[in-house]
Amino acid sequence: MEIRSYADYLRALDDAALIAIFSYRPDLITPVPPDIASLAVRASSAPSLARAVDGLNKWQLQVLEACAVMNEPFTEKEIASVTEKSALFVLPGLIERGLIYQDKDGLRVPSTLREVLGNEIAGLGPASLGTLKLKKLEEAPDAAKKVLDAMFWGPPRGAISDLKKPSAGVQWLLDEKFLIAFNQQTVVMPREVALYLRGNKVHRQLENVQPSVTGTTRDLRNVQLAAIANITTFLRWTEEVLNFWAQEPATALRSGGLGVRELKELSAHLGVDETCAAFVAEVSYLAGLLTIDPDDKILPTHQFDIWLTQSVSVRWQSLASAWYISSRMSGLVGKEGQKNVAPLGPELDRSMAAATRRLVLQLLNENSAIAPDLDSLHQSAQWLAPSKRSGGLQLDYVTWTLREAEWLGITGQGVISAYGIDFLQGGDNESINTDLPQPVDHILIQSDNTAIAPGPLEHEVAQDLALIADVESRGGATVYRFSESSIRRGLDHGRTGEEITKFLAKTSKTPMPQPLEYLIADVAKKHGKLRVGNTASFIRCEDSALITQIMGDKRLEILGLRKIAPEVLICGHDAAEAMNVLRSCGYLPAAEDSRGLLLSGPRIQRAQSKARPPRIIGEIDRPDEIHIQGALRALRTGEKSSRKQSTMRNIATEALGSLPRTTANETLELLSDYLQNQPSTSLSIGYADNNGLVSHRIIDPLKLSAGSLVARDHATGEVQTFRIARITGVAAL
Missing domain, CATH: 1.10.10 (Arc Repressor Mutant, subunit A)
Known part of the structure; x- marks a missing residue:
């Protein structure tokens, strides 16, 4: 009876009231229900009511709890008496959401709502079954x-x-x-x-005012400078991560995600802690810039190449937007008590993640003049979203959102930046392109085999320098160090010693020191002298002295080397493993193929499969006006159709109730008579299905053919064929 009463209430609402409900509760029209009765069932279900309750603030929730503990029907005056008079301004909003409804006797709540709010709403027990003195x-x-x-x-x-x-x-x-x-x-x-x-009060303390957000003021110019620096840094991190995995792909875990060892390597490469490295990898994954191939290799996608050609503002927006709407929380990686939670893995989804980000950034936007204190921001956020399903908005979620917004440059020094405000308002963030430090095309080589980049390098210079030098420190200026291993990496990628020297001489504003020239020449001279290929693998060298040295090196006994010619050794390990062992012992081998050709050249890899960003869970976007209007029209049409079918069934029931049962021949004679003499008459018939169950149909007969009646069924509006033997009776309406 309660569902029927709720359905009658919804039927009585005008279009404006239904549009208001759909705006607050988009799950009610996802998908669009066939009629009002189905809408009432969905709107009074526990999952839908839980979503609606999660959208209330603390004061609205307290008023709703007061309504839930009252005996039905109740009045606005009764609610005001157990709370306060300002609750009367909250009730219309609860009615708009369909959490309270009006019938002829007064106000009621859907009975399932009490289950959603809990067994002991506001700390109150069950109602007494008898009268108490x-x-x-x-x-x-x-x-x-x-x-x-x-x-x-x-x-x-x-x-x-x-x-x-x-x-x-x-x-x-x-x-x-x-x-x-x-x-x-x-x-x-x-x-x-x-x-x-309690003095006829439901709550000990009414929380009808949102707690204020407190914090410290910052100089706006410094905020902008910090934010643009954060944007520059994050874009550089993203590019470095993807270039790093393009050269040396990480292997995903069997369960999916990035392993602990690979995460530590990535963290060391970027020079940041593991939580930051995990976040950079996650955002790249969300934006479709990297994926996990079927062979479990984590590789950049071809989308990364397109991303590199875009303007800085577009690149930043693609990353920030993916983070903003995602249901994944990278802060869970490394959190105490969260075992087996890996970046890029399937365990990071949380249904409240995106809603938490929206709420925190909304509060930052409303308090744009200060850097909020964490506790006051958390209290204000908890008042706005008590979040009954998850036991309250967690402090960790707020902390991670603030930290990640700072990394992205949405905030600077804890204050929302102009870029963050423009981002929340749907702007194009073109100001990033003009505010960003202009890239430099030169470096300053020092006498200690280091080079200083006095600002962000142009893309081509940065790519070439990353092949032959390792980043030693970052900041306003980046320090690169040249070493034997870094020079060898450049040679492995197809550069010659002469090309490396020319590049550095051309790019550096300072003269190249002689020790660095000697280092490059020495490594280039040794590189490729020792070559490794697959037999299981072979090692070939024209320098017999070097062959003798390798055979006598006890550190290489693990390779099980055997000399088969004055210049050739064979090994039981594959070529890649043999090269790694040789390099770890200080040798500089190069790879060659079965034809003896030196395998040196660019080894930039890309994923073979398309990007597969993780799906977003737990969120239903607010529909736009066009969607709501379309859903309303479909619902009204479905309701008319359901009402018409119900009316037709009632008419058919009454008509068939007085019909005598006729044989097939008698039925055929009656139908023939109607078709010849009264062809426009609608008929009510009883029709038996395969199980012998008789249903009532309203039809317009069209013709008789081979023991069957062809007629238009009013319930479906379609022309159907009815077998004469299954028609139990005929009557005119």
Whole structure:
């Protein structure tokens, strides 16, 4: 009966009221229900009501809890009496959301709502089944008053040692029905008793005002400088991560995601902690710039190459937007108690992630003049989103959002930046292109085999320098160090010693020191002298002295080398493994193919499969006006159709109730008569299905053919064929 009453209420609403409900609760039209009855079932279901409750602030939730504990039907005056008069301004918003509805007797709530709010709403127990003499509470003995004082603000349950031997105070309360025995060790306080002792108030403290956000002021110019520096840094991190994995792809875990060892390597390469490295990898994954191939290799996609050609503002927006709407939380990586949670893995989804980001950034935008204190921001966010399903908005979620917004440059020094405000308002962030430091095309080589980049390098210079030098420190200027291994990396990528020297001489504003020239020449001379290929693998070298040295090196006994010619050794390990061992022992081998050709050249790899960004869970976007209007039209049309079918069934039932059962021949004669003499008459027939169940149909007969009747069914509007033998009776409407 309750669902039917709720459906009648929804049927009585005009278009504006239904549009308001759909705006607050988009899940009601995702997908569009066939009629109002189906809409009522969905709107009163626990999952839909839970989503609607999650959209309330603390004051709205308190008013709704007051409504849920009242006896139905209740009035606005009764709600004001158990809360305060300002609650009257909250009730219309709850009605708009369909959490309260009006019938002829007063206000009601969907019964499932009480299950969503919990068994002990506002710390109140169940209603008493009988009439209580509440005035007698004033005569309660002192022992009973102590029990009452401990229970009336909740929880309404109390533990006792044995129901058969209660204390004097508990015994008095049980006798007067002010406590109810739940089991042998538990008693419960009826709701009426608690409300009486609370002074007819549902809550001890009404939270009808949002807590203010406090913080410290920052110089706006410094905020902008910090934000643009963060944007520059994050874009560089993203590019470095993808270039790093393009050269040396990481291998994903069997369960999916990035392993601990690979994460540590990435963290060391970027020069940041593991939480930051995990976040950079996650954002790249969300933006479709990297993916996990079927062979479990983590590689950049071809989208990365397109991304590199775009303007800085477009590149930044693609990353920030992917983070903003995602349901994944990279902050869970490395959190204590969160085992087996890996970046890029399947365990990072949280349904409240995107809603938390929107809420935190909204508060930052509303308090754009200060860097908020974490505690005050968390309290304000909790008031806006009590989030009953998850037990309250977690402090960790707010902390991670602030940290990640700072990394991205949405904030600078804790204050939302102009770029962040423009981003939230849907702007194009073109100002990033002009505010960003102009890239430089030169470096300053030092005498200690280091080079200083005095600003962000142009893309081509940065790519070439990354092949032959390792980043030693970052900041306003980046310091690169040249070493034997870094020069060898450049040679492995197809550069010659002469090309490296020319590049550095051309790019550096300072003369190239002689030790660096000697280092490059020495490594280039040794590179490729020792070559490794696959037999299982072979090692070939024209320098017989070097062959003798390798055979005598005890560190290489693990390779199981065997000399088969003056210049050739064979090994039981594959070529890649043999090269790694040789390099770790200080040798500089190069790879060659089966034809003896030196395998040196660019080894930039790309994923073979398309990017597969993770799906977003737990969020239903607010529909636009066009979607809502379309859903409303479909719902109204479906309701008319359902009403028409119901009316036709009732007419058919009444008509067929008086029909005599006829044989097939008699039915055929009646149908022939109607078709010849009254062809425009609609008929009511009974029709048996394969299981013998008779349904009532309203039809317009068209013709008889081979023992069947061809007619248009009013319920479906389609032309159908009915077998004469299955028609149980015929009557005109």
